[in-house]
Amino acid sequence: MTNSDTSVQSSAVRIQDLGKTYPGASGPALSGVSLSVAPGEIVVLLGLSGSGKSTLLRHINGLETPTTGSVQSLGQEVTSLRGRDLRALRGRIGFIFQQFELVGALSVLENVLTGSLSTLRGPRVGVWSYPRALREKALGHIERVGLLDRTYQRADRLSGGQQQRVAIARALMQDPEILLADEPVASLDPESSSQVMGLIREIAAERGLTVVCSLHQVDLALSWGDRIVGLRGGEVVLDTRTDNLSREQVMEIYGRVATSTTEIAAVEVELAEAREQVLEQELRRAAVAQNTDRAGEDKA
Numbered sequence: 255m256t257n258s259d260t261s262v263q264s265s266a267v268r269i270q271d272l273g274k275t276y277p278g279a280s281g282p283a284l285s286g287v288s289l290s291v292a293p294g295e296i297v298v299l300l301g302l303s304g305s306g307k308s309t310l311l312r313h314i315n316g317l318e319t320p321t322t323g324s325v326q327s328l329g330q331e332v333t334s335l336r337g338r339d340l341r342a343l344r345g346r347i348g349f350i351f352q353q354f355e356l357v358g359a360l361s362v363l364e365n366v367l368t369g370s371l372s373t374l375r376g377p378r379v380g381v382w383s384y385p386r387a388l389r390e391k392a393l394g395h396i397e398r399v400g401l402l403d404r405t406y407q408r409a410d411r412l413s414g415g416q417q418q419r420v421a422i423a424r425a426l427m428q429d430p431e432i433l434l435a436d437e438p439v440a441s442l443d444p445e446s447s448s449q450v451m452g453l454i455r456e457i458a459a460e461r462g463l464t465v466v467c468s469l470h471q472v473d474l475a476l477s478w479g480d481r482i483v484g485l486r487g488g489e490v491v492l493d494t495r496t497d498n499l500s501r502e503q504v505m506e507i508y509g510r511v512a513t514s515t516t517e518i519a520a521v522e523v524e525l526a527e528a529r530e531q532v533l534e535q536e537l538r539r540a541a542v543a544q545n546t547d548r549a550g551e552d553k554a
């Protein structure tokens with residue numbers, strides 16, 4: 255099954271025969287990937303750890319350079335852009351990450367405002383250094399993601415789901431036409447995961463946003479995406495709309511690979527990494543809390 259024949263004119267993203275081999279790597283991270291994404295479409299990249307999802311996403315906004323092939327985003331050949339032109343294209347493409355990438359010590363409002371930095375000259379320190387129009391815009395986005403009552407709270411005092419909502423609001427400051435999301439709910443519990451994914455879907459519909467999002471949970475991909483692109487070993491092994499697609503059909507293609515010893519090992523590594531990340535996060539939170547308490551005691 256393939257949907258990769260969407261016409262050039264109607265594509266928000268058009269990737270042709272993309273190959274990527276990282277320097278020093280024993281094999282390619284991506285090979286022969288062709289994919290077109292229509293404006294307003296919500297596409298899930300589904301695959302195990304190491305299947306090439308992040309690498310593919312990072313080519314769409316020019317964070318990686320292909321070894322072979324072509325990547326067009328919003329009608330522009332990304333590989334031919336440099337400097338200001340590349341920055342201008344990136345300004346039209348929002349990116350949200352698994353680890354949220356917020357500045358923990360800053361307030362929700364300040365984090366959201368940093369999403370507009372690419373449109374401003376010079377550094378900004380503090381909320382009041384941003385123009386009033388941007389402050390109002392940021393408040394609108396904070397309200398949209400349901401965090402108005404947390405506007406002045408430190409980002410690292412929020413739950414994972416709330417932090418990802420802040421990251422969504424920050425991405426909206428760019429008025430993006432495409433939103434890329436790299437495992438946005440991998441660090442969240444199932445309930446927060448579906449809330450965050452639901453929010454992204456609603457916002458995408460309101461704004462006609464094109465979304466390309468990597469996930470490794472089959473159920474979430476099925477309930478959330480318009481279309482699933484399955485990656486395995488850097489190649490597209492499935493490309494289909496989710497209507498009328500059953501979990502069993504996806505598992506037949508996606509799950510079948512997990513019967514081999516290598517793939518089972520990959521799943522185990524993935525779980526171990528996820529556990530480590532949660533532990534690391536907890537330790538970081540505890541350290542920040544301890545430092546803050548100490549600072550409070552010193553002042554007192």
Ligand SMILES: Nc1ncnc2c1ncn2[C@@H]1O[C@H](COP(=O)(O)OP(=O)(O)OP(=O)(O)O)[C@@H](O)[C@H]1O
Pocket residue numbers: 276277279282283301302303304305306307308309310437
């Ligand atoms: N900067 C890099 N340098 C060398 N190899 C890399 C680099 N980034 C990724 N790789 C390798 O490329 C392959 C694809 O990695 P990628 O991160 O794109 O997969 P993924 O599906 O997003 O996995 P995950 O869900 O764990 O992030 C893996 O074998 C990985 O080790």
